[in-house]
Amino acid sequence: MTSTETTDVTEMSDVTGMSDARTAAAAAADFDTDHVVAVGPDAEPTFEKVQFATDDLEEARRSLESVLDGRQFRARLAGEPFVSRFASAGDSRLSLQTGTFTAHLQGVIPWSRDYVMSWFRSGSVTVDYPVGQLTSQGSRPFLTPSETSFAFSMTPHRHGIVHVDAAFLEAVATERHAGPPQRIVFDYAAVPTDEALDAWRTTLGEVTPLIVGEETPALARHAAQQALVRGMLDLFPWRAVDVPDTLRTERTRRLRQAAEYVHAYADRAITSADIATAAGMHTRTLQLLMSEHLGSSPTNYVRHVRLDRARQDLLSSEPGSVLVSDVARRWGFGNLGRFSASYSARFGEYPRDTLAR
Incomplete structure (x- = not known):
């Protein structure tokens, strides 16, 4: 059984664990847009939303491999009834994704310049890339390596993802390093402090309705996306590399x-x-x-x-x-x-x- 439907704020609330997500219109009414930083004259990107759900393992594997632009995805059942759900909402600058996959999943994510942060509400993942290995730690957010391909191995899980276009994050980061946009290299092994995590989760909860809401005004969505990127830059040590x-x-x-x-x-x-x-x-x-x-x-x-x-x-x-x-x-x-x-x-x-x- 498969469904492909509209993604709304309530369906995306799994990203933050919010039980009563506000509508995008209500959130936009009191969200501060005074600190929007212009990042170029390009036209406003198109809002996009994707959602699918299935209890067929092979169909879920193929769908995820396609939507994540992956390769060699392999799945095997665990000792529980199988279900897969995936939802994504946002635009080419930044999107929020949430997923459930109650089986083991392995595969390869090809080279990409984009920045991706994930966190697991259940389950875990191990990532192998050319210069090291990363393993998720409970529900703490972590970054997957950018500008390199990597292999992953996931247990049955529920997780959230922030996917950020490289040019967008690097433009926002110029607020901090006062130089031209440059590649940002995060410390992948860093473990965020509890204080930093609290601040991040607060920001994520505030901006999620704006980012995933189809009726969000363009300026409010842009401000919310920039706020979330600033939160990422506060969460992990990083350096700009020229x-x-x-x-x-x-x-x-x-x-x-x-x-x-x-x-x-x-x-x-x-x-x-x-x-x-x-x-x-x-x-x-x-x-x-x-x-x-x-x-x-x-x-x-x-x-x-x-x-x-x-x-x-x-x-x-x-x-x-x-x-x-x-x-x-x-x-x-x-x-x-x-x-x-x-x-x-x-x-x-x-x-x-x-x-x-």
């Missing part, structure tokens, strides 16, 4: 991982071999790829990242509070004269001038 857009493809995934490793460990003594190992390639391959795509050797790339960090420190410091020499040494530059020359060549001014601003 990597060229040409590295943010499936084909260049390993080189992007090498660049991210440099950004993560620029304050440590790292070598070309360390970077290559972290990205799963030979040192010579890393050298060739960096030269081709970044116009730089691994050593020079590390130096440039450290110069960027030194500049950030100088810009954020009050004149007289630090010495240029201290900042230089902090980022591995032992010779102040060579540091000043390299800094001037990269930024068009001397470090002392940056500090004096």
Whole structure:
């Protein structure tokens, strides 16, 4: 038995566990839209909703594989009557999803730039990706890796998902790091604090009716989506990583991982071999790829990242509070004269001038 119907706020209340979700119109009436940040001149995206339910295992497997753009989904029954339900509502910027699947499910999610956060109301999932493994912890939210494919294995479960378009999240994140939109790398292993979780759940409860309500005014939906993204940025540690857009493809995934490793460990003594190992390639391959795509050797790339960090420190410091020499040494530059020359060549001014601003 299968049904495909309209998704409404009540049906989507499983996302938050709300028992009496307000209508979108009522929520929009008192939702603060004063902090909407324009993210571009694009036309307002189209609201979309999907829902299906079935008690046929094979049909459920095929449906989920299709709607999640997955591969090699495999399902096997558990010791309980089988039922599958899935609902999604939102637009291309951000959608909320909720699902129930009372069987075991395995599969592969292909490479994607989007950011996805999940939480389980029952059951669990283990995610295997090229550089590690993640396992859900009770009902605590967690992020699945972006810009890489991963395999997953789920027990019978009920769960909620926030799916965010990469460009949208990265535009909102510029409020925090004050730079151009950049890739955001979350700490996937981080466990949110109870205080942060309470704040997140409050925000989720407030914005869900607006995000999933078909009659929500465009401005109110946009404000709700931005509020939820800000909540995600508050929930997990993250850093903005300035990597060229040409590295943010499936084909260049390993080189992007090498660049991210440099950004993560620029304050440590790292070598070309360390970077290559972290990205799963030979040192010579890393050298060739960096030269081709970044116009730089691994050593020079590390130096440039450290110069960027030194500049950030100088810009954020009050004149007289630090010495240029201290900042230089902090980022591995032992010779102040060579540091000043390299800094001037990269930024068009001397470090002392940056500090004096």
